[in-house]
Amino acid sequence: MPGNGNPALYTVVTRLILLLLFMAGGMAGLNRYLLMSRVQATPEAVAFPTQTMEPMATETIVTSPSGAVDSFGCPTDSSEWSFTPTMISENYQIIQPACVYQGLEKTIAWALAIREGYSRAEATELLGFTEMPMRQMETVTLPKEANDLVDVPVSFIPPNPDFKEWRLNANGKAAVAYGLRGCFETSSVKGNRVEIWGGEYPVICLVVEDAENTHILYALNDHIYIDRTPIRSFLLFGYLGDGQWVWLGTQTEPKLEITDAKENASDRLTVATLYDSQPWDAKWLSTTYHLDMQTLPENWQSFTDENEKQYILSVLSGARHETRQSISSADRPDLRSTFIRPGTVCPILFLSTGWKHHLHNRWRK
Helix, strand or coil: CHHHCCHHHHHHHHHHHHHHHHHHHHHHHHHHHHHHHHCCCCCCCCCCCCCCCCCCCCECCCCCCCCCECCCCCECCHHHCEEECCCCCCCCEEEECHHHHHHHHHHHHHHHHHCECCCHHHHHHHCCECCCCECCCCEEEEECHHHCEEEEEEECCCCCCCCEEEEECCCCCECEEEEEEEEEECEEEECCEEEECCCCCCEEEEEEEEECCCEEEEEECCEEEEECCCEEEEEEEEEEECCEEEEEEEECCCCEECCCHHHHHHHHHHHHHHCCCCCECHHHHHHHHCCCCCCCCCCHHHCCCHHHHHHHHHHHHHHCCCCCCCCCHHHCCCCCCCCCCCCCCCCCCCCCHHHHHHHHHHHHC
């Protein structure tokens, strides 16, 4: 009976129970803090009240002073961002806060639009850019294992403002999607010195482009040609400051022919989610920026005349002659897949099935 017990013993037991409860609560709080310091909620797509396609407010691509924030309260000074390695890569990291990706997404929207039948000029105006958000570069410096660096050759899309293209499936629907593969700072700390090796871009992000098309339609000056080759490519985007990003080019290698669209889509979703992001595709472009694929020319599947192809190639090559002597392999209508050469620096191309199961199980927890 409680009345016959030892009061001192009850006091000791009660204190021990309270101590254990306090320790358990403390551990739970610590675990929550550590988890939230590494993982941030997936950003939601912005919903607009009207379905309009009027040009957005223009933005001039300039850098901003340190400490500034954008209209969403997100820091625009990259030195205020944090970078966290993932379980699949030490070099390609997660940026926090996740709102940083909003500026990148606008440039991704431009890349998507020009793959859906908008000319370069139309996409630039509709998305509010004062100039095409791209740069024409020969190489981009990327991090390699063991703190090493390597200059990777890149190609760039034809900058002709009137050039149009569609990446389509057999039903004539848009068939290109993008997914984030991580970001990195373009500077290194060695001893008491900071070495900057990224030029004017303090941060670079890697984005996969999955052109899962069965047809590619090219149009320029009323000349039209159709081709087909589904390709996975790796694109690089550089941060300029003031929340603005530019497309630096596409790695010339690797380029992988897509043979399993479902497996490809699963990989794109898995890795993008790991990086606090989401896949970007035609549905996302329509929902977020109200840009639907442009209407296809009539009888679009019939444009197979090689003379049309040669005309388009010659015009595009001539427009780019001052920067390069020929059209880049990444954008030739007769594009064929290339393969990884020995020594090629490349990101995680595809996650293994084991990694996918591990990640899905971790997220379900």
